[in-house]
Amino acid sequence: DAGVTQSPTHLIKTRGQQVTLRCSPKSGHDTVSWYQQALGQGPQFIFQYYEEEERQRGNFPDRFSGHQFPNYSSELNVNALLLGDSALYLCASSEGLAALSSYEQYFGPGTRLTVT
Amino acid sequence: AQTVTQSQPEMSVQEAETVTLSCTYDTSESDYYLFWYKQPPSRQMILVIRQEAYKQQNATENRFSVNFQKAAKSFSLKISDSQLGDAAMYFCAYRSFYSGGGADGLTFGKGTHLIIQP
Secondary structure: OOOOEEEOOEEEEOOOOOEEEEEEOOOOOOEEEEEEEOOOOOOEEEEEEEOOEEEEEOOOOOOEEEEEOOOOOEEEEEOOOOHHHOEEEEEEEEOOOHHHOOOOOEEOOOEEEEEO | OOEEEOOOOEEEEEOOOOEEEOOEEEOOOOOEEEEEEEEOOOOOOEEEEEEEOOOOOOOEEOOEEEEEEOOOOEEEEEEOOOOHHHOEEEEEEEEEOOOOOOOOOOEEOOOEEEEEEO
């Protein structure tokens, strides 16, 4: 049973560029959440996708956008990269909307983004 | 908005001993979930234990147990018989029980770095 996978593992971008990160959820999961984890901090919730729609969003600017595909995989896009966007980006999957389950989220290994 | 506070940036324990990691949270909600996640150097966040706020009984998973004090908004993690493999960052996290209103994402604390001394 494949867990949550993310690609790429590491990425280096220049300030002002755009980046796309990818996530495949655990088998049987249809909900994907994205988190940003700055160095030495806990993860911060960016947004969640369910049924190909953004359902919830944390306190992140519109430069952060996403997409969910019919196979439940998801992309996180960040435009106009800033130095402060350097972080570990975690994807988590779960089964169904939060209210319908105990909402155990399974995390991927993350993508380390460095903005120079 | 909910907040989660972990006041211990780092804890150290001898192998086979018991250690307790602290977590407090602030919320106006009556129903919610609390979690402890472990993040080893491999970076992958692993769920250690979960507590539903409506359950009075403290959750237990093998060597891991929690002390959930709802009135005090406290949720500590006790690790018994510590093992070298327990060394990691430990994060306390909160989630609202009800969907909607931006409540589905987990709110994490800043983490506690647990060191296991051989």
